[in-house]
Amino acid sequence: MICKVSIIIPVFNVEKYLSKALDSIISQSLGFENIEVILIDDKSSDNSPKIMKEYEKKYDNIKCIFCKKGSGFAGKPRNIGLKNATSDYIMFLDSDDYLDKNSCKKLYETITEENADIVSGSYAVKNRKRAYEFNENPWILTLTSPKLDKEVKIKRTREMLSDPDLNL
Template sequence: MEKVSVIIPIYNKEKYLTKCIDSVLEQTYSNLEIILVDDGSTDRTAELCERYYEKYDNIRVLHKKKGGIGSSRNAGLAMATGDYILFVDSDDWLDKKHIELLYNHLKKNNADIAIGSFNQFNDESKIFEIMIRDEDYFEKVYSPQEWFAYEYVSIPYQFDITFTVPWGKLYKRSLFRDMVYPEDPNVVEDDLTTWKIYLLADKIVYINKPIYVYRTFNKNSITAQASRLSTVPLEGIEERISLLNQIGFDVSRQKKAYSWRLHVYLENALKDGNYSKYRDAKQKLAILKKYNAD
């Protein structure tokens, strides 16, 4: 049985960490290396990590100076010895068959990445937000070009979130040979990285089954996700459009999403009185209109 390295970046998550780690330990796929990366936590996270380390032989722990989630992912990748990589956010948890299902579908289809979907759990209301029902199940194999067509499809299965986040995916470790996450705490590391990993794959298999539970912390979590996307720095999508266009991908949806973000940036810049940001967004919108992309 091949080894899967499960990387859990952690910062001040003592309240949620036990449920997260236990859900990994309870997986039906047993050959796991669990890497806990404590990013300079100031609560009881370090103590909890050490307790698990002392109790379980397959758990490894790194305590590091705070550097952000990108640096924690990179540190975990540097420690990983498995054949495959799987990320879990430290306030989320996994279905018991999460890894087994992803592994089996990856092997069955000779794919490089296996992706599953998720449901949300609102921590404030203690209510599950069900995205996918049993009758919605399907599985499909995509080329990277085909998978990119779903990047901005949010309804009905929240593909836009699934596309961007690093979790909910089993990756061949070899895909990370020359890939690192940005460590600047002011950037959104997944928006700048996940899509590049897709381009290194030959096949991507997706199963429309909620095998991950994503914990949210506000009343309108889906709306909040859209708001988060609208405020992600523009450099990521600009880089994506440029590169995808060069390699012959259809970037029409990418340009529409870019236009939408620019309009949101304009609104936010006016509200904030940031006229430099406003002028920059206005200029970029004018360029889009010139090329009939707006």
């Protein structure tokens, strides 16, 4: 199965949130048949692996990988997901987050229409008063365009990496 987008999700003790994250992917307007989901469990001790297996049994485009040893951070599972992804485009989603129903479609259309190397969407978070705060910080970044000279590519990369909302 060749999908348009691979979504990589590191998983660790998120039984309360995982179904909501996965259901938000399944209901994407891009069409779930166009999405590959790679779940990488980092040695959870709750019911997260059970939930992962249930979704994998139900859907052919969900792959589950179970680490033999926990790493304690999301980087290792994300790298495992990158090695197993088959789509041309990769998305990362934290297992306690979820997507708006048009997220994948908007990002996919933007990256293909703009011939961009990287796109990033906006996001909303609940503040202490349980109200949503919207952060509109979309990126469309092209680093490999032959039309751009080297200095412009370097400048754009520096601007992107210095963005305070990047949280590297």
